[in-house]
Amino acid sequence: MKRFDISVLGELNSDLILYGLPAELSQRESTWPKAFADPRSSSAICAHNISLLGSRVGFTSCIGGDPLGEFCVEALVESGVDVSGVKRLPGKNTGVTVILPSFRETSDSDLSGHDF
Amino acid sequence: MQSPRRGPLGSLVELARNSAAISLGERGLVGIRKRDPTAIHAWTSPLRPRSTVGCGDAALAGLAFAAATDRSFEQSLALAVALRSVGIAWLCFPPHCREDVSRIEQGVHIETVVGRRRLLSEAFRHQRPG
Numbered sequence: 001m002k003r004f005d006i007s008v009l010g011e012l013n014s015d016l017i018l019y020g021l022p023a024e025l026s027q028r029e030s031t032w033p034k035a036f037a038d039p040r041s042s043s044a045i046c047a048h049n050i051s052l053l054g055s056r057v058g059f060t061s062c063i064g065g066d067p068l069g070e071f072c073v074e075a076l077v078e079s080g081v082d083v084s085g086v087k088r089l090p091g092k093n094t095g096v097t098v099i100l101p102s103f104r105e106t107s108d109s110d111l112s113g114h115d116f
Numbered sequence: 117m118q119s120p121r122r123g124p125l126g127s128l129v130e131l132a133r134n135s136a137a138i139s140l141g142e143r144g145l146v147g148i149r150k151r152d153p154t155a156i157h158a159w160t161s162p163l164r165p166r167s168t169v170g171c172g173d174a175a176l177a178g179l180a181f182a183a184a185t186d187r188s189f190e191q192s193l194a195l196a197v198a199l200r201s202v203g204i205a206w207l208c209f210p211p212h213c214r215e216d217v218s219r220i221e222q223g224v225h226i227e228t229v230v231g232r233r234r235l236l237s238e239a240f241r242h243q244r245p246g
Contacts, residue, residue: 005184017169042173049177049199052211055184099169 004058004082006050010043012061012072012086013095021100039075041097048079060085062092069094135189137179137196145175145200146229147193155229158193160201160220174203194224 019034040048044059051057059081063069065088072094073083129136129148137147144159178199182192198221202213 006180015169042170045170045173045203046177046180049174049203050181050184052214053177053181053217055181101169 003056005055007058007060007085008043008047008050008081009060010046011041011095012044012059012063012069012076013041013097014039014068014072015041015097015099017099017101019101039072041072041095044072044076044081047076047081051080056082058082058085062087062089064088064092064094065090066094068096137175137193139172139175139200144197144224145193147189149189153230156190156193157227157229158190158197158224160197160224171200171203174199190226194221194226197221197224 015038017036017038018032019036020032043061047057047059057080059076063072063086069088073086076083076086126148128138129150132150135147135149137145140146140157140159144157147156147158148154175196178196179192182195187195195217198217201220202217
């Protein structure tokens, strides 16, 4: 039986973060250059960070039987997280979380990891 | 001084096994242990965030890792603050930023707060939507 330092049980879906949205949305099709897609949801972000700190992390969740689900799983594997507890559900879709950061959370002077 | 068993964070910690923590936004985290009349305030230099999305998850990772590695409560909060700071820049920090986490962690300020009423009041005002 595998042993982990920490086991994480939670959702696994993709985050779609739409930075820089205007105050009023147009009803027409629009492109957002500041949109950002990340294959890690809350529990996956947590698992990713714990794994990179050096713990053995096991992740338990369900994804749909679609490419998006595999995209999310592959990201966790790259982080060193054990994903043997992730079940694929054929015929189901992996979820997407759409996040609309408020204007207070956005800034023209974006801080990036290179600023550290 | 507010009793540890009264007030919003006092109520929250009663639901926890040992301790509870709450975000003060750019002013860091405040943590409280059961049966401890004081609170611990951990913070680092304020950052101007691009986004705070995922920062709570990053902080939780720090608390979980610290618990698994038997760190002290103060060290746990320091690691959580450091991860949250890095999380402001990276939704999930890349492997090469591990050293940044350690460096920021070393610079986290830790303060024991005895009269914590105002601090906790600010914490819950920060949590309020809008």
